[in-house]
Amino acid sequence: MRSEFVVPTDLDTATRHPRAAAPGEPVGEHNPVCYGCGSRAPHGLNLRTIAGDGLTVWADMAVTPWMEGGPGVIHGGILSTAFDEVMGAIPKLLGANAVTVHLEIDYGKPVSVGSTVRLHAELLGVQRRKIFTKAVAHLGDPNDSLAIAHAVFVTIKGREHFSDYVENSRAADEYRPHFTP
Numbered sequence: 001m002r003s004e005f006v007v008p009t010d011l012d013t014a015t016r017h018p019r020a021a022a023p024g025e026p027v028g029e030h031n032p033v034c035y036g037c038g039s040r041a042p043h044g045l046n047l048r049t050i051a052g053d054g055l056t057v058w059a060d061m062a063v064t065p066w067m068e069g070g071p072g073v074i075h076g077g078i079l080s081t082a083f084d085e086v087m088g089a090i091p092k093l094l095g096a097n098a099v100t101v102h103l104e105i106d107y108g109k110p111v112s113v114g115s116t117v118r119l120h121a122e123l124l125g126v127q128r129r130k131i132f133t134k135a136v137a138h139l140g141d142p143n144d145s146l147a148i149a150h151a152v153f154v155t156i157k158g159r160e161h162f163s164d165y166v167e168n169s170r171a172a173d174e175y176r177p178h179f180t181p
């Protein structure tokens with residue numbers, strides 16, 4: 001499958017954080033009401049991302065009828081959200097808080113409603129605060145991809161980054177004590 005995302009040639013390697021989820025363990029939700037991974041999100045994907053070997057993660061997503069875009073196939077924006085979420089677990093393996101600054105998707109084949117898509121993400125490398133990732137969506141054979149995604153995440157200081165917004169959260173009561181000086 002074709003992707004024109006240009007991966008910098010001078011990326012640094014990174015190591016797994018000693019307290020990161022072990023291979024086979026869930027990486028864990030970063031926000032219980034997150035649209036992508038939150039177990040208490042009223043609407044959303046409820047994705048459960050699992051740590052893989054090395055600096056990789058994966059998640060399975062059942063493509064249910066509410067995800068429909070074109071007749072009988074997934075909406076591209078839903079797949080994009082899933083990619084963002086799964087690649088967003090890579091910084092957690094590094095022990096970093098990070099947000100997406102760039103997300104790029106190459107859609108190769110339609111994804112049928114009723115299928116279960118596996119999303120597999122890996123770290124490409126880091127450069128200062130930037131974390132470069134790649135992910136592939138497939139139906140069981142990673143070499144037969146449905147779509148490929150690339151994303152760049154930038155590390156943040158969570159408290160500073162979200163302090164102006166946390167009162168808008170459905171979980172504001174839980175977050176407030178952590179944001180109060």
Ligand SMILES: CCCCCCCC(=O)SCCNC(=O)CCNC(=O)[C@H](O)C(C)(C)COP(=O)(O)OP(=O)(O)OC[C@H]1O[C@@H](n2cnc3c(N)ncnc32)[C@H](O)[C@@H]1OP(=O)(O)O
Binds near residue numbers: 100
């Ligand atoms: C805590 C876990 C949450 C996970 C949620 C799941 C993923 C998400 O959906 S996150 C939500 C969507 N993303 C956002 O809202 C982020 C909005 N953006 C921002 O707030 C700011 O751009 C922020 C804080 C990330 C970076 O700003 P700032 O701290 O000023 O850094 P800045 O100097 O601009 O950029 C840092 C580096 O990233 C690079 N960069 C910034 N934007 C981009 C971009 N769009 N593409 C590529 N590189 C970029 C910069 O060039 C710089 O690189 P270098 O080290 O080479 O100079």
